[in-house]
Amino acid sequence: MYECQYVLKSVIIVRMATAGLEKKVKDNFLTCSICLEMYTDPCTLKCDHTFCRKCVTSYIQTRPDAVQSKTIPCPCCRQDTKVPHPRRPVEEWAGQIKPSIILQGLIETYRSEVAVQGTSSTCCTICQQLGETTPGALWCAECEVALCDKCVKIHRVTPNSLNHDLCDLSSRSKVKRRIKCTEHKSNRVEFHCQDCGKAACQTCCIIYHRACKTVVTIESMKPGMKAALMEKRLGMEKRLKVRSKKVDIRNEKLESSSRITESAVQNIRLICQTAINKIKQKETQLLDELNTISQTYADQLQADVKLEEIEMQMYRQHCVFIDHALVSDCEMDLYDAYQAWESGAVEMEDVRDTEAADTRRIAEIRFIPNTFRVLKTLDKLQFGKIGVTYQGTCLLSPVLVDTIDVRVESDKMSPVLRCITVLAVDDIQTCVVTDCYNNCLKSLYIRDNHPCHSKLPLDNSPFGMTQLKQKQVMVAVPESRQIVTVEVTP
Structure with missing residues (x-):
């Protein structure tokens, strides 16, 4: 007896401590x-x-x-x-x-x-209604109440609950759920009217579904409902597989796109780095060439300076000799200096215009940027068009390089040129001109180091001309009201 009371008190204390700990966990963390x-x-x-x-x-x-x-x-x-x-x-x-x-x-x-x-x-539901707290022993699924030992005996002898199934409280969640009719509280929903599509109890079938043709029990519908649900589930599984396959395909495409993008980024960086290396290499080469030219020119200037200094020293010595002869009282000193000058012992050179010569030499050192080759090289690297802008004063001066004689032996008079265009035909620089006086179009070029020319007669005098393609030009002939397309083939 006392041992039972001690055990009961220990259980109560443990439960109280556990309840306090659970409350703290819930309040602080959950x-x-x-x-x-x-x-x-x-x-x-x-x-x-x-x-x-x-x-x-x-x-x-x-x-x-x-x-x-x-x-x-x-x-x-x-x-x-x-x-x-x-x-x-x-x-x-x-x-x-x-x-x-x-x-x-x-x-x-x-x-x-x-x-x-x-x-x-859980306490007994009936005892709680009477104000008592008696631990429950069994659970009635029909009445949905917990019963103590005394109430269980009463429950089993009561006519209305005589056939109710009782189970343990721990397994009450596993008991088959039974739905009661909302209108007839004491009846369970056991039937289904297929005509109305509604569930009903026995009383509802008698009152509301007497004229319906098909009223079956829910129990008899179990195989059909299971089959329908299984079919639905299979359909859901098929849809799930299709969606999963689409997701996998899209994930693969996403990974492939990511790989392609990463590869493109690496290629772009590689191309840019290659271009930077080539530009730096070209920069080093140009700087070396410039340093070589500058050093050669500086060495030449220094040699000229030393030569000029030697000549200056010689001139100073002659000046001192002449000054000494001029101030000497001896006629022979003056005569000797005069005879040395007349005999050519001292040669007098013309003073050179060193400033103009140096200016010409400095002007000869020019760095001419070949922008066309640079742009062509960058275009090969797929950088697109790169604009080259020069700011400030141009360092290059116009220099006459060559002249072309446009006169042809068959022409009786000198031609009158209206327009000129230069074409690169088969890697040959071809100059195309319009001869208005002789009503023709001429092309002049150099092949095998020999000047060559060709002539195309026209009906009237050509006026304007422009390049149409690599080997074609368009010529305006106003008097004939025509625009002529000419293909140039040296």
Whole structure:
């Protein structure tokens, strides 16, 4: 007797301690700080604070600044969390936050433990109505009440509940669920009217479904319902497989696109690096050439300077000799100096215009950028068109290189040229001119180091001309009101 009381007291103390610990765990770790209730679909922000997903959605809608900045501010620490897909509606922003799987598992475990403890400590429903707290022993699925030992005896001898099935409280969730009619509380829903498509109890069948042709029991519909549900499930599985296959295909395409993009980025970087290396190599080469030319010219200038200094020293010595003879009282000194000059012992050279000569030499050192080759090389590297702009004063001066005699032996008079165009035909620089006086079009070129020419007679005097293609030009003949297309073939 005393041992039983001691055990009962120990169980009560343990339960009280466990209940206090469970309350602390629930309040401190499983309760949302916005709604102050246990988490419902918990989600964790970037700052590791967790809230109910619906609470986060409601909080975002109260913050216009968050909607404008497309971020989710934490209600606790105000730290912002970026929305992965901000173009979607604001109501779906919270759905993009990662769920807290650990907290969700703790909540489910806590609720199951509470349910088990609530089940094991369920009191008798009838005794509670009488103001007593008697532990329940069995569960009546028909009446949905918990019964103690005394009430069980009464329940089994009562005519209305004589045939009710009783089970343990721990297994009451496994008992077959029986639905009662909403209109006739004491009757269970056991029939289904296929004509009306409604479930009904026995009384409803007698009152409302007497004229219906097909009224069957729900029990007899079980095989058909199972078959239909199995068919639905198979259809869902097929759709699931199709969707899964589409997702896999799209993921493969996404990975392939990512690989292609990465490869393209690497190729672009490789091409750019190659171009940079070539440009730097060309820069080094040009600088070396410039240094060589500059050093050669500087050495030449230094040699000229030394030569000029030697000549200057010689001239100074002769000047001193002449000055000494001029101030000497001896006639022979003056005569000797005069005779040395007359005999050619001292040669007087013309003073050279060194400044003009140096200017010409400096002007000869020119760096002419071959922009055409540079642009062609860059175009081969697929960089597109690159504009070259020169700012400031041009360092190059126009220099006459060559002249071409456009007179032809058959022409009786000198031609009158209206327009001139230069073509590159088969790598031959061809000069095309319009001869208005002789009513013809002429082409002049050099082949094998010999000047050559050709002539195309026209009906009237040509006026303007422009290049149409690589080997073709268009010529305007105003008097004939024509535009002639001519193909140039040296």
